[in-house]
Amino acid sequence: MDHDVMRQALSLGRASWRRVRFELARRLRPAVEGRFQPYNHTLPDRYPWLFDFAAAALRDAASPRLLSFGCSHGEEAFSLRRRLPSAVIKGVDIDPANIAACLARSHRSNEARMGFEVGSSARNEPSDHYDAVFCLAVLCHGDLTVSRAQRSEPLMRFQDFERSVVDLARCLKPGGLLFLHTTNFRFCDIIAAEGFDVVLEARPSQMAPDVLFDREGRLMPGERYLPVGFRKRKPPA
Numbered sequence: 001m002d003h004d005v006m007r008q009a010l011s012l013g014r015a016s017w018r019r020v021r022f023e024l025a026r027r028l029r030p031a032v033e034g035r036f037q038p039y040n041h042t043l044p045d046r047y048p049w050l051f052d053f054a055a056a057a058l059r060d061a062a063s064p065r066l067l068s069f070g071c072s073h074g075e076e077a078f079s080l081r082r083r084l085p086s087a088v089i090k091g092v093d094i095d096p097a098n099i100a101a102c103l104a105r106s107h108r109s110n111e112a113r114m115g116f117e118v119g120s121s122a123r124n125e126p127s128d129h130y131d132a133v134f135c136l137a138v139l140c141h142g143d144l145t146v147s148r149a150q151r152s153e154p155l156m157r158f159q160d161f162e163r164s165v166v167d168l169a170r171c172l173k174p175g176g177l178l179f180l181h182t183t184n185f186r187f188c189d190i191i192a193a194e195g196f197d198v199v200l201e202a203r204p205s206q207m208a209p210d211v212l213f214d215r216e217g218r219l220m221p222g223e224r225y226l227p228v229g230f231r232k233r234k235p236p237a
């Protein structure tokens, strides 16, 4: 039993018990180096409005390259496949069990133009390569919202968020699309955002309730950030 947490629970009383329970669960869950969202939750066609937007934007590309970063069991990649049958789709996830599930599924459905790989960042992806990158419900930690954390650390650090997004941005072609949905930090707070234009905003009802933190990791109470789709600017001719 974690004695610090128990002492905290006794001194804070029943009202804070829920927060302490989550703290206990967090400390007992083995941490995986470099992992953001520790939960694998996904759904078939989880963001139809976002996938439809991407498919419409990419309809003229003969064989668009897509990256589903934090693909979990592959629902996101298969939702994209249904909309873009000629796309080449790669899924990356930090959890080898998730990738094993994706590989089994793509094997069952005889998918030649889909690949899945274990990875914790886009560091090794080629530059200027993808037409669209999807990073949905990955750069966040569910416990921050449930525990009503006032600070993002130690679960999430702005610097890690920024580093990951910069890697994702680098491997996008100029003119390519970056989709970030459900994050604990705002894309507009990273310097690289200056090279992107907002092309898609979610409706408030399409957003998860996850809380947002500033660059110093301080909670921004009540803050909602609706931009979710960004186009990488082409360099001037």
Ligand SMILES: C[S@@+](CC[C@H](N)C(=O)[O-])C[C@H]1O[C@@H](n2cnc3c(N)ncnc32)[C@H](O)[C@@H]1O
Pocket (backbone or CB within 6 Å): 034, 035, 036, 037, 038, 039, 040, 041, 042, 043, 046, 069, 070, 071, 072, 073, 075, 076, 092, 093, 094, 095, 098, 119, 120, 121, 135, 136, 137, 138
């Ligand atoms: C909540 S699921 C989201 C799945 C899918 N993108 C969706 O929105 O339905 C979060 C996924 O992100 C993965 N993940 C967390 N940190 C990661 C990292 N550093 N690199 C790659 N995947 C990561 C987790 O393993 C998990 O499968």
